[in-house]
Amino acid sequence: MPAKTSRRNRPAVRLWRWRRNALRRHSDVVEAWIVLGVWLLVLVGGAVAGLVTARTVDSDLAARRARAHPVSAVVTDVTPVTPAATSARDDGRMWVAVRWTDAAGSVHQARTRMLPDALTGTRLTVWTDGADRVVAKPLGRTEAAVQAALTGVLFGPLAAGTIWAGGRLLRAGLVRRRLTEWDEEWKRVGPEWRKLSGGRG
Template identity: 30%
Template structure:
């Protein structure tokens, strides 16, 4: 005996289910419609907020790091330093690892104020005592990193812009979750109130 094939749901059923909060029906609560409007509002806010946040945060980060780079360029000096002792040899000379390896070695150098100083800096393996290396020094005589380059400033600004773009949807989702939680609590309070009115009618007196 052949089984009867259940009728397929028409394609329009799916949109009707997804948009049930927008359709008038006796079961729809005011909070359901409020939840739908909140979802739409937050969705539009996120769409508009992502490019706005990227521009504002990225521009602010670019200005900040651009000013930092300018200050570093004005207060850091490229000078020569002489190794006090030999730098360690890498266990695998000539390898790719050896080409990237750096060792801390004591060096002598003259700071911008004309004082001779001794400090440690990173140098390539196997350099001998007396070898000369180039270092960056602050006005007060401390060895430091080179000033930020234009590419580094741009990359840092882009990083902050991407982080801002990522934070907007997360903030939108958190806001929707909070609103949904508050509406749920409101619904529970309404149910409790309604049940308090209805319960006596279901209770039989003895």
């Protein structure tokens, strides 16, 4: 019964590509460096990708927040919502026509969605952009920071997984190449080996 490998010797076995030995080939050294490089890219690249994504999302949300500003408007018309026009994401909201006056005294009209308790003449706050178009209410600083962080947390592992998958494909190519080299060498050495072993194998 073969002796069991002690735990103390296992690290040396795992790191055999980094140690000088008769079985190590140049392709083994290349593979070792690729594995090390891939893991570094997975750790560092994933973290950097997550941070960059979070900052990009936060900057985009901040730009939207800067372009939008609230105005006081009045409901001028209420459009009833029919069952056929509703959907699971409507939340019971309906379209209403609103009118507001900007700082220069110009009157604007648009349509927006609000809860069904709106009546003609109801005053409400709508958000508009630089072209006086009604836009969705922008996220606050805290909400934007949370969304940016969650996006970064989700994208970081995705980027790391992509890097790891690319490294696996590259390593698989090296393994196939090494097997081909072994096959070619065995074709040269095999006949001599069988002669030395008396025809066995």
